[in-house]
Amino acid sequence: MNVDDSAGAGGRVVPVDPQRPEPSVVERAGRLLRGGGLVAFPTETVYGLGANALDDTAVRRIFAAKERSLNDPLIVHIGGLADLTRVAVDVPPLVEVLATSFWPGPLTLVLRKSHQVPDSVTAGLASVAVRVPRHPVAAALLRAAGVPVAAPSANRFTRTSATTAAHVQEDLAGRVDLILDGGAAPIGIESTVLRVNQDGSVELLRPGAVSVEAIDAVLRGAGRGGVARRAGTPAGAPDSAGRAAASGRAGSLDTSADDGPAASPGQMLKHYAPRARLLYFRGPENAARSAMRRALRTALNQGQAVGLLRFEEDRAAFRDMTDGTPGLVAEDLGPASDVAGVGSRLFAAMRRLDGAGVAAIYIRSLPATGLGLAIDDRLTRAAGGRVIDLE
Numbered sequence: 001m002n003v004d005d006s007a008g009a010g011g012r013v014v015p016v017d018p019q020r021p022e023p024s025v026v027e028r029a030g031r032l033l034r035g036g037g038l039v040a041f042p043t044e045t046v047y048g049l050g051a052n053a054l055d056d057t058a059v060r061r062i063f064a065a066k067e068r069s070l071n072d073p074l075i076v077h078i079g080g081l082a083d084l085t086r087v088a089v090d091v092p093p094l095v096e097v098l099a100t101s102f103w104p105g106p107l108t109l110v111l112r113k114s115h116q117v118p119d120s121v122t123a124g125l126a127s128v129a130v131r132v133p134r135h136p137v138a139a140a141l142l143r144a145a146g147v148p149v150a151a152p153s154a155n156r157f158t159r160t161s162a163t164t165a166a167h168v169q170e171d172l173a174g175r176v177d178l179i180l181d182g183g184a185a186p187i188g189i190e191s192t193v194l195r196v197n198q199d200g201s202v203e204l205l206r207p208g209a210v211s212v213e214a215i216d217a218v219l220r221g222a223g224r225g226g227v228a229r230r231a232g233t234p235a236g237a238p239d240s241a242g243r244a245a246a247s248g249r250a251g252s253l254d255t256s257a258d259d260g261p262a263a264s265p266g267q268m269l270k271h272y273a274p275r276a277r278l279l280y281f282r283g284p285e286n287a288a289r290s291a292m293r294r295a296l297r298t299a300l301n302q303g304q305a306v307g308l309l310r311f312e313e314d315r316a317a318f319r320d321m322t323d324g325t326p327g328l329v330a331e332d333l334g335p336a337s338d339v340a341g342v343g344s345r346l347f348a349a350m351r352r353l354d355g356a357g358v359a360a361i362y363i364r365s366l367p368a369t370g371l372g373l374a375i376d377d378r379l380t381r382a383a384g385g386r387v388i389d390l391e
């Protein structure tokens with residue numbers, strides 16, 4: 001590996017202006033990437049752990065650093081639609097429509113892979129996931145690197161995504177050549193992943209920062225049907241459970257002839273998880289609050305340290321418990337009505353509760369529309385099955 005020696009192996013953190021990234025910093029990070037190094041960088045969604053997507057050895061270092069299983073493919077980041085032909089082939093015309101509406105931005109498209117992309121990036125799949133990030137640091141880094149950059153979220157495998165450079169350090173210190181600290185990732189929830197099939201049909205693989213409603217509107221505008229939301233559990237994905245199978249929410253993707261048994265990677269039920277057990281109370285807010293109060297009371301009576309992820313609207317309902325109750329730590333997510341604000345605070349708040357050493361974290365649902373669908377997905381996975389469905 002020909003890594004620039006100025007970074008060292010210690011995972012140096014270098015501040016970078018999130019709006020006007022300093023060219024000297026970005027150039028150095030770009031050189032590192034070209035030389036086979038690992039660079040963590042902010043995107044508008046979460047921090048990414050990047051490597052040259054065309055360099056098999058560099059890509060393997062990502063999996064090692066994250067302790068990520070090799071059957072979970074990576075997203076390839078490119079600077080613009082013009083670079084798509086470097087990583088994808090047989091690109092359906094609809095991609096241009098989606099790219100015009102959503103790139104640069106938090107939409108990832110799964111397309112047929114070019115043979116230039118090593119199998120390590122795609123976990124052997126015939127498809128590749130591609131996105132054009134909008135964050136100025138990510139955009140500048142891609143220009144400086146001059147190569148497509150494979151980058152999963154910069155957290156240890158299955159853990160909560162990193163939304164700050166400090167989170168990256170927490171999980172990956174000593175395993176990364178350079179961490180660009182551009183402040184908090186503004187959206188805080190990962191990109192939406194869509195498969196675009198050769199026949200122009202579109203399937204939701206992971207709800208994310210671009211809402212299904214917004215994608216549907218663009219598809220309808222182009223005279224197409226909406227996004228297909230598959231339910232059910234894919235064959236050959238041992239950790240998957242058929243969450244959402246009955247609810248019609250975004251579920252796991254079926255395996256297809258195109259892609260073989262790992263077609264639904266990243267859909268493991270336990271993912272995005274804090275260390276503490278997360279209990280997710282899903283249903284009408286009053287029922288959820290009452291159930292949470294009962295469960296919290298029981299846990300506190302047993303002497304457990306517990307964490308509450310609290311919405312502004314719920315302050316009064318929990319006040320008697322949060323005011324001075326030993327063992328209960330509350331973290332504020334802001335108003336439930338401000339879903340974008342909740343999204344931007346969620347992962348950091350989970351990490352703070354982990355830092356406080358609580359054994360369990362309690363949170364209630366928001367309506368699963370817009371960004372709320374992605375939040376519901378992340379909480380369901382963070383709960384790893386501990387979803388309390390209320391009527």
Ligand code: TXA
Pocket residue numbers: 043045046047048049072073074075106108110122125127128129151152153154189190191192193205206263264265266267
């Ligand atoms: O916002 C984001 O998407 C962030 C930033 C860094 O760009 N990245 C991110 O990457 O969340 P990661 O690796 O944590 O999640 C990528 C998701 C996984 O669920 C993965 O399985 C899926 O995309 N994916 C990647 N390639 C795929 C493919 N060829 N077919 C189906 N799913 C794929």
Ligand code: MG
Pocket residue numbers: 152153161
């Ligand atoms: Mg991830």
